[in-house]
Amino acid sequence: GEDVEQSLFLSVREGDSSVINCTYTDSSSTYLYWYKQEPGAGLQLLTYIFSNMDMKQDQRLTVLLNKKDKHLSLRIADTQTGDSAIYFCADHSGGYQKVTFGTGTKLQVIP
Amino acid sequence: DVKVTQSSRYLVKRTGEKVFLECVQDMDHENMFWYRQDPGLGLRLIYFSYDVKMKEKGDIPEGYSVSREKKERFSLILESASTNQTSMYLCAISSHGDSRNQGGYTFGSGTRLTVV
Numbered sequence: 421g422e423d424v425e426q427s428l429f430l431s432v433r434e435g436d437s438s439v440i441n442c443t444y445t446d447s448s449s450t451y452l453y454w455y456k457q458e459p460g461a462g463l464q465l466l467t468y469i470f471s472n473m474d475m476k477q478d479q480r481l482t483v484l485l486n487k488k489d490k491h492l493s494l495r496i497a498d499t500q501t502g503d504s505a506i507y508f509c510a511d512h513s514g515g516y517q518k519v520t521f522g523t524g525t526k527l528q529v530i531p
Numbered sequence: 532d533v534k535v536t537q538s539s540r541y542l543v544k545r546t547g548e549k550v551f552l553e554c555v556q557d558m559d560h561e562n563m564f565w566y567r568q569d570p571g572l573g574l575r576l577i578y579f580s581y582d583v584k585m586k587e588k589g590d591i592p593e594g595y596s597v598s599r600e601k602k603e604r605f606s607l608i609l610e611s612a613s614t615n616q617t618s619m620y621l622c623a624i625s626s627h628g629d630s631r632n633q634g635g636y637t638f639g640s641g642t643r644l645t646v647v
Contacts, residue, residue, distance in 0.1 A: 424573075428571065450634075451635070453635050455636075455638075460536075460640075460641075461640055461641070462621055462623075462638035462639050462640045462641050463574075463621070463623075463636070464638070464640045465636065465637070468635055508573065508574070512634055518576070518579070519634070519635075519636060521573050521574040521630040523564075523571060523572060523573035524572055525575050528569055
């Protein structure tokens, strides 16, 4: 089946940029998503990118998609302590409206 | 904003008990999903539903069943709870026609279930 992989942990200093990476296997993906999960909460949709796009920018967030290598990244500029959370990459695949999630990357922001 | 409400934030049940987890949405979204979240494993799909009385197995349906008698409510049932079902359970919804989110999900806050 489809697979979405992420590294489990990332630590950055406040004010630096964070880059969270994700790889996926499904070549028929239409949309790819980034979700944020704060402690004790559900997931919140941060942003998405259509598979025919290379880049999408939304304020401090930049999403880069390399469809050839099946690689997705999320860059957070000027990382703040409030950005500390688990970030999930997700791939719209496997049938209508079904989404496959990665294992999540825990971002720790050091003041 | 769309709201997805899960009936309990924390639940403790005994092994062998029948457990009901409820999820209610306040929008007319067709698709509803149940996931469990475990450290290092991410989110795994248990069951989903595209419409009332319709259900489809996800990746890990064993030991679970679901019910969708009304469009707004999707229930997850643990027929006989076991300790390996201790987990965080997340309900999510999406809509075919949601152009704002392009098929992205809206999640509930989760239910942390402990089976002792």
